[in-house]
Amino acid sequence: xxxxxxxxxxxxxxxxxxxxxxxxxxxxxxxxxxxxxxxxxxxxxxxxxxxxxxxxxxxxxxxxxxxxxxxxxxxxxxxxxxxxxxxxxxxxxxxxxxxxxxxxxxxxxxxxxx
Amino acid sequence: xxxxxxxxxxxxxxxxxxxxxxxxxxxxxxxxxxxxxxxxxxxxxxxxxxxxxxxxxxxxxxxxxxxxxxxxxxxxxxxxxxxxxxxxxxxxxxxxxxxxxxxxxxxxxxxxxxxxxxxxxxxxxxxxxxxxxxxxxxxxxxxxxxxxxxxxxxxxxxxxxxxxxxxxxxxxxxxxxxxxxxxxxxxxxxxxxxxxxxxxxxxxxxxxxxxxxxxxxxxxxxxxxx
Numbered sequence: 001x002x003x004x005x006x007x008x009x010x011x012x013x014x015x016x017x018x019x020x021x022x023x024x025x026x027x028x029x030x031x032x033x034x035x036x037x038x039x040x041x042x043x044x045x046x047x048x049x050x051x052x053x054x055x056x057x058x059x060x061x062x063x064x065x066x067x068x069x070x071x072x073x074x075x076x077x078x079x080x081x082x083x084x085x086x087x088x089x090x091x092x093x094x095x096x097x098x099x100x101x102x103x104x105x106x107x108x109x110x111x112x113x114x
Numbered sequence: 115x116x117x118x119x120x121x122x123x124x125x126x127x128x129x130x131x132x133x134x135x136x137x138x139x140x141x142x143x144x145x146x147x148x149x150x151x152x153x154x155x156x157x158x159x160x161x162x163x164x165x166x167x168x169x170x171x172x173x174x175x176x177x178x179x180x181x182x183x184x185x186x187x188x189x190x191x192x193x194x195x196x197x198x199x200x201x202x203x204x205x206x207x208x209x210x211x212x213x214x215x216x217x218x219x220x221x222x223x224x225x226x227x228x229x230x231x232x233x234x235x236x237x238x239x240x241x242x243x244x245x246x247x248x249x250x251x252x253x254x255x256x257x258x259x260x261x262x263x264x265x266x267x268x269x270x271x272x273x274x275x276x277x278x279x280x281x282x283x284x285x286x287x288x289x290x291x292x293x294x295x296x297x298x299x300x301x302x303x304x305x306x307x308x309x310x311x312x313x314x315x316x317x318x319x320x321x322x323x324x325x326x327x328x329x330x331x332x333x334x335x336x337x338x339x340x
Contacts, residue, residue, distance in 0.1 A: 036244060
């Protein structure tokens with residue numbers, strides 16, 4: 001389980017961004033890709049722990065799940081995978097490794113009070 | 115109190131690791147060393163496999179290994195039998211290696227003196243997938259005793275790998291290993307991935323895999339090398 005170290009990374013990044021803006025963050029918006037290797041429930045729990053005794057204590061973590069989007073060379077279209085266990089175009093069945101979205105582990109936005 | 119305002123920051127949480135990994139990759143390229151990382155479950159035979167790999171590459175190449183382990187130095191001791199330089203990274207409670215640990219472990223080594231560097235990650239099929247170590251090739255190892263559907267249970271790590279090795283083939287018949295099912299599982303989560311089936315113990319299948327590594331090495335080697 002590496003979610004605690006990931007959560008600490010989120011807290012560090014958010015604190016830094018908030019500080020640069022001279023603001024206090026009340027919520028952190030995270031984009032979490034289905035291929036990020038991070039378990040959401042464990043992350044939510046770890047976030048609370050990681051926030052303790054920092055300016056983010058009591059803040060909320062809002063996770064936006066990012067599904068895997070691939071490009072299908074056959075259809076010449078981007079497609080959303082139905083499952084990370086099956087890397088093929090859901091329309092035509094062509095296998096693909098051209099991942100366009102789904103690896104995100106990104107502090108996307110902060111809700112700040114000035 | 116004013117209403118909260120949403121400000122976009124777009125910051126990659128693993129940026130620090132990625133920056134170090136990029137620097138390592140550049141360092142490896144400049145030194146002409148080909149770097150392979152190994153990921154697998156605990157007990158898949160990673161250390162035996164690596165020991166055989168080091169021993170068999172040694173007549174032709176200069177090889178070395180870094181091994182990540184939670185608490186013991188047993189793996190490094192076993193690998194030292196290959197006579198290759200081996201260094202242990204004891205991670206404590208951390209379940210994976212990070213680029214900074216690799217960087218720090220390599221400080222005393224002159225990479226120009228190496229052709230191949232192997233990095234054995236902590237036995238874990240979940241956490242290592244998130245961390246780039248600057249490697250050229252990520253090799254995922256599973257043994258025939260683990261079950262053919264392992265790739266479907268851990269799609270993220272298999273998807274992030276470049277090549278798969280199915281080990282302990284000497285036990286395949288005893289456990290009624292279904293090779294086609296395993297291949298289908300791997301291709302489902304990582305289409306096009308090359309798969310080697312071998313036995314580190316008997317040596318069966320090792321040659322094809324070692325030839326593959328030699329080929330990869332030759333392709334990556336800067337042209338200027340004599």
